[in-house]
Amino acid sequence: MAAISGIELKRPAWQNTVMLALGFWLSGSLVLDLVIMPTLYATGMMSGAGFATAAYAIFWIFNRIELLCAALVLTGLLVLKHNQNTSSQEGRRSVLLSLLLLAIAIIYTYFLTPQMSAMGMQLNLFEPTATPAAMTTMHGSYWILEALKLIGCGTLLGWCYRKFNFN
Known part of the structure; x- marks a missing residue:
């Protein structure tokens, strides 16, 4: 196909890796x-006694995958920036944004998820399940970080799609 049209689509391997991970x-x-999460909420599982344990199991796995993706994105962007041999604004911004995404993944993995799971854990089977007031604050901080993460991932994906010219 490239021989017919004369146009070849070449992207660096790291750019493809970053786009795939993002x-x-x-x-x-x-x-x-x-x-x-909406399905779990709609079925009433969030008010169940074992929800904190089940949610922790789901988020434990997903948070580790997020850490791997964030590390892969940061590594790929650093390689792309180094291979371009320039220090343009877009290159610096993309690396800083990927550092922010890595920080969000670390906050989820090591601070927010364990704390929320510990708060939601029912230790006494004879007491009714009640949601602590601090859990609402933690849910709010989760959704703020989640919005930042989605915006950051979308922005980086758009930058990578535009072929990552640091010039």
Whole structure:
């Protein structure tokens, strides 16, 4: 096909890797936020006694995948920036944005998810399940970080799609 049209589509391998990792991360987050969690809420599972344990198991796995995606994106962007041998604004912004995404993944994995699971854990089977007031604050901070993450992933994906010219 390239011989006929004379146009060859060449992207660096790291650019494809970054785009694949961002697409996977973004789609996984959207499925979790827009399909799995609303389904659990609609079926009444969030008010169940074992919900904190089940949610922790789901988020434990997903948070580790997020860390891998964030590290892969940061590594790929650093390689792309180094290979371009320039220090343009878009290159710096993309690396800073990927650092922000890595920080969000770390906050989810090591601070927010364990804390929310510990708050929601029912330790006494004879007491009714009640949602602590601090849990509402933590849900709010989760959704703010989630919005930042989705915007950041979408922005980086758009930058990578435009062929990542740092000039």
